[in-house]
Amino acid sequence: MSLQNILHKKFVLIIIFIFLIILTLLNSNVVSWYEEGKTRSLTGSFANSGSNDTTTMVLKLMKLGIVEGYAIRRIKMFNDRVYLDRYRRSYWFGDRYYALDNKYFPETRETCAYRMKDEERKDLEYEEQPSEPILDIIYQCQRYVQHCCGLDCCNIFWFVIIKLKLPS
Numbered sequence: 222m223s224l225q226n227i228l229h230k231k232f233v234l235i236i237i238f239i240f241l242i243i244l245t246l247l248n249s250n251v252v253s254w255y256e257e258g259k260t261r262s263l264t265g266s267f268a269n270s271g272s273n274d275t276t277t278m279v280l281k282l283m284k285l286g287i288v289e290g291y292a293i294r295r296i297k298m299f300n301d302r303v304y305l306d307r308y309r310r311s312y313w314f315g316d317r318y319y320a321l322d323n324k325y326f327p328e329t330r331e332t333c334a335y336r337m338k339d340e341e342r343k344d345l346e347y348e349e350q351p352s353e354p355i356l357d358i359i360y361q362c363q364r365y366v367q368h369c370c371g372l373d374c375c376n377i378f379w380f381v382i383i384k385l386k387l388p389s
Contacts, residue, residue: 257336257338257339258270258337258338259335259336260333260334260335260336260369260370260372261334261336261369262331262332262333262334262368262369263334264332264364266368267369268333268368269370269371269375270370271369271370271371271373272370272373273371275371275372276335276371276372276373278307279308279358279372280337280341282307283314284345286300286303287300287314287345288344294348295347295348295351296314296315296345296346296347296348296355297348297349298321301313301314301317301319302319302322308373310360310374311361312360312372313358313359314345314355314358315347315357315358316334316359317355319359328364329363329364329365330362330363330364331361331364331368331374332359332360333360333361333362333369333374334358334359334369335357335358335371335372336356336357337355337358342355342356358372360372362374365377
């Protein structure tokens with residue numbers, strides 16, 4: 222393999238990489254990060270709204286034991302985190318106690334925040350300060366493999382399955 226072919230292949234790969242970065246930046250809607258019903262990455266990487274069905278199901282499962290059960294409870298330190306087996310991840314009501322869970326800050330995690338709509342956060346309040354609103358649901362995805370996607374995690378490289386046929 223000649224030096225010219227190697228340089229040509231590297232150049233093509235760099236162009237493709239730059240194209241993917243530009244595509245990611247164009248698809249991330251920075252203006253609407255804090256709008257209700259939107260998901261954002263707390264580290265600034267790509268995030269999208271994901272599936273409405275998944276978001277609805279996660280919200281329903283999270284609120285089941287808190288506000289839709291027999292004894293309606295308020296959010297406090299011991300019940301702010303909900304682990305859902307179906308999605309194999311933990312979700313936090315708000316960001317107030319999330320920072321206190323030190324074991325949930327590994328560098329291999331991408332932290333995401335979903336801004337709840339008014340009707341989704343109805344009856345959710347902190348026990349210590351009921352006047353402070355619970356705005357977000359915090360969860361984590363695998364960094365470098367997944368991105369924030371509604372209340373779920375989607376694979377990052379779903380669009381990089383294209384095989385490149387470089388000239389020889």
